[in-house]
Amino acid sequence: MQISTNFRQMPSSQPLRDYAESKITKLEKYYNGILDVKVTFSTEKTSQTVEVTLKANGITIRGEDSASDAYAALDNVVDKLSAQLKKHHDKMKGHQLADSTKEMNRIEVMPRESREAGETPQIIPSRSYPLKPMFPDDAAMRLEQIDDDFLVFINADTTGVNVIYRRRDGNYGLVEPDR
DSSP, rough: EEEEEESSOOOHHHHHHHHHHHHHHGGGGGGTTTEEEEEEEEEEOOOOEEEEEEEETTEEEEEEEESSSSSHHHHHHHHHHHHHHHHHHHHHHHHHHHHHHHHHEEEEOOOOOOOOOOOOOOOOOOOEEEEEOHHHHHHHHHHHHHHSEEEEEEEEOOSSEEEEEEOTSOOOEEEEOOO
């Protein structure tokens, strides 16, 4: 885990930097895959603000808090982050149990191949994806973790096959077939 600490509008403090590092390393007990952490301390008129951004295996979690003391603000942010990491870990743990106990359907997805003019298009199988029953919110979270632009899944609400994809504007699109 790489921790970087920045100070804005306040002098750099090694004790505060060490305290932040000790508190952040304790978050690994909730989620083992934390890769990068950015901690920013800043001072406003009467308060100290702490912003922490965690990046871990495809997810980004951010917390911010202000208090009269930077140490108190950091403690509050770490509490918020630990709650978010616990929630994410529990969600993923539930998904892993569902994956291991059920036999999943598979769907073949073909890449868009470049072809010369005059050639007839061919279907070329490239890889297969398991069709997993999940809710659209869970599918969006899963899409954040994988390195694809879309995810095919079985909607747990409607039991129909759906596709969730990343849009160019940063949002997600959901494709649901008509019945």
